[in-house]
Amino acid sequence: MQSSGHRFRDVEHHPLLADNDTYDSSSSSSEADMADRVWFIRDGCGMVCAIMTWLLVVYADFVVTFVMLLPSKDFWYSVINGVLFNCLAVLALSSHLRTMLTDPGAVPKGNATKEYMDNLQLKPGEVIYKCPKCCSIKPERAHHCSICKRCIRKMDHHCPWVNNCVGEKNQRFFVLFTMYIALISAHALVLCGFQFFSCVRGQWTECSDFSPPVTVILMIFLCLEGFLFLTFTAVMFGTQIHSICNDETEIERLKSEKPTWERRLRWEGMKSVFGGQPSLLWINPFAGFRIRRLLLRGKKGGPEFSV
Numbered sequence: 001m002q003s004s005g006h007r008f009r010d011v012e013h014h015p016l017l018a019d020n021d022t023y024d025s026s027s028s029s030s031e032a033d034m035a036d037r038v039w040f041i042r043d044g045c046g047m048v049c050a051i052m053t054w055l056l057v058v059y060a061d062f063v064v065t066f067v068m069l070l071p072s073k074d075f076w077y078s079v080i081n082g083v084l085f086n087c088l089a090v091l092a093l094s095s096h097l098r099t100m101l102t103d104p105g106a107v108p109k110g111n112a113t114k115e116y117m118d119n120l121q122l123k124p125g126e127v128i129y130k131c132p133k134c135c136s137i138k139p140e141r142a143h144h145c146s147i148c149k150r151c152i153r154k155m156d157h158h159c160p161w162v163n164n165c166v167g168e169k170n171q172r173f174f175v176l177f178t179m180y181i182a183l184i185s186a187h188a189l190v191l192c193g194f195q196f197f198s199c200v201r202g203q204w205t206e207c208s209d210f211s212p213p214v215t216v217i218l219m220i221f222l223c224l225e226g227f228l229f230l231t232f233t234a235v236m237f238g239t240q241i242h243s244i245c246n247d248e249t250e251i252e253r254l255k256s257e258k259p260t261w262e263r264r265l266r267w268e269g270m271k272s273v274f275g276g277q278p279s280l281l282w283i284n285p286f287a288g289f290r291i292r293r294l295l296l297r298g299k300k301g302g303p304e305f306s307v
Helices: 025-034 044-069 075-100 114-120 171-201 212-246 250-254 267-274 291-295
Strands: 142-145 150-153 157-159 164-166
Touching (some): 171 212, 212 250, 212 267
Antiparallel strands (some): 157 164
């Protein structure tokens, strides 16, 4: 591990645990007994934001399906747009779940012990760092998250909308989430434009199964939601792609940390995050998902409900 100190300005440099230091491993093991199947952060604000995200997508789907498409007299217009919008919504929510329930790259808690250090077989003079907050050996490019209460490898940021950190292991799903939300937001705005034009041209007769005032209110809220989500997720998507192509996390960029690692630029960075050569698997949030592996995943400890 690199010994340069500038990359750890965000932590206090404590020495490793000495012989007379104590660390309550029983609490970690009891937490590990709770941990199985999936990773989930018990944060009130994050859980509220995650639920709001799902409700907003469901609201958009309701307005698009029941207010705009089903009352339409054009059968193929309704079928094609209905299938497209709902498929994008399923992909967006699936990406959200994978981002929220995937370990972002948490460093094991409490491993900065003398016994563990002896097993590392370090070279004389080799320097490593310990996070004083979670008592773990801090790998290169890891940062401590005060909400997850863990050090996260290649931590980009903590996003309350997915109730999780965006890190080494779930950044791909976060990128897909922002991409699909941006696509359904743009699709909803286009459908709203066509619907307003159709309703005005038909003088609001047989425009919708709902009354004109209700239809207008529902579509105005959908337009506001679509515009805000499109703006936010499109910016986030562009920022994430830029970070991946430059092999630099948002935290490293904001702190102007000088790279001490060999950068993977452009396609190499994309392949390291999305895995393998470019293919349709890159945009598939279900890729790599296994029910059996989910049920039998190893146990770890932490403030999360389960890992």
